[in-house]
Amino acid sequence: MDAFPAFFPLAGRTVVIAGEGEGAEAKARLFEGSPATVVRLAADEALDPKAYAAAALAFVAAEDDGFARAAAEAARAAGVPVNVVDRPALCDFTTPAVIDRGEVVAAIGTGGASPMLATLLRQDLEARVPEGAGRVAALFRQMQDEVRGALPEAHRRRAFLRGALAGPAAEAALAGDMDRARDLLRQALAQDAPLPGSVRYVDARGPADLLTLRAARALAGADVLVCDEGVHADVLSLARRDAERLAPQPAEALVDLARDGRRVTRLIVGSGWRTEQAALDAAGIETEILPIAR
Structure with a gap:
């Protein structure tokens, strides 16, 4: 960067x-x-x-x-x-090329090297950002304290927000009905129940362009990353920067994380993880193996 x-x-x-x-x-x-x-x-x-x-x-x-x-x-x-x-x-x-959706702003910069390239990229992205995106952001800003008060645990809050952003409250905000959007979000908050966590195994030998879309999403959505030695730096760069990062843990520790509702992404390099995964399956923890694309 x-x-x-x-x-x-x-x-x-x-x-x-x-x-x-x-x-x-x-x-x-x-x-x-x-x-x-x-x-x-x-x-x-x-x-x-x-x-x-x-x-x-x-x-x-x-x-x-x-x-x-x-x-x-x-x-x-x-x-x-x-x-x-x-x-x-x-x-x-420098001044970037800006996509302006009110409370949602996206910017593309080239450090002044090629403003025309930044403009062309902005035009590509602008078509993908709906006009009502700013209203969705405004909804979650207005409700931020209520959501934080009801769900003080960060991983629970993230799980709720992931669902809410694809739910009826966000749809109402996109359509411009902010009163209904707030009502729907409060209803979803009152009905929220903790979801079970999971452990997803991602082949992290790299390079990153071998990862499937599903593996990239597992990295982006992880609450906790458990990493073997030798994980490729390009793979690790796809993960959320605020996700907790741990060295390999005993299977019992992974069970506890998942039962606490955490989304764990297990970045693997060797083959010793198979025994670990079998122990998680035996404990009733949802696991998924996400191989590289061939």
């Missing part, structure tokens, strides 16, 4: 755009409909660090190299991260 992507909250924040012309107008259009206050600066005003005070972000767009550099230095002197259009060397951050 050559650049770290981050999202800046815009509610109550100020964004400064310095300069004139199409580049400045394009940056201004990025913030249309956002809760940010957009301040436009031109001429000498854009060269005064005081003009950037308390801003969250600054953008500079200008044909003149001297003006662009001086305005960027003024913003930086005020402690504000700055983006200078078409001048990556002067930027503290």
Whole structure:
């Protein structure tokens, strides 16, 4: 990862755009409909660090190299991260191609190397993100405290949310009926019961492109990863970064994890796991073997 992507909250924040012309107008259009206050600066005003005070972000767009550099230095002197259009060397951050669905925002960046490539990729992804996705995110934000209070255990909460995101509450939010969506989510929360956990065995010798889609989903959905030595780094990179990671455990420990409702993904390299899996089956734990694609 050559650049770290981050999202800046815009509610109550100020964004400064310095300069004139199409580049400045394009940056201004990025913030249309956002809760940010957009301040436009031109001429000498854009060269005064005081003009950037308390801003969250600054953008500079200008044909003149001297003006662009001086305005960027003024913003930086005020402690504000700055983006200078078409001048990556002067930027503290680059502007990605953005998919805007309200509370759901996706961004694709190339570090300024190829904005056109980022735009083409955005167009591909935009068709796959439904217009109502932001309303679904808003529903779960509004209900976050209720869900957390009812399900304080993280793995139980994740299991509930996985089901709810594909359930009738999310469908109602997609359709724009937020009152019904909240009612349905509360009903699902009241009826929630812990689901039994499972252990899924994934051949982790790599490379990752040999994994089946089902194996990739087991990695992405795991609460706990139990890893043999020698797991391929590309395989491990497909797992959730906040999943608990353990060295090989006795079968009894895996039984306890599964009975506690955890989704365990067992990353295997050798052949010693077969005895372990037989012990889990004998204990009534759901197991699944996910071989590599051939």
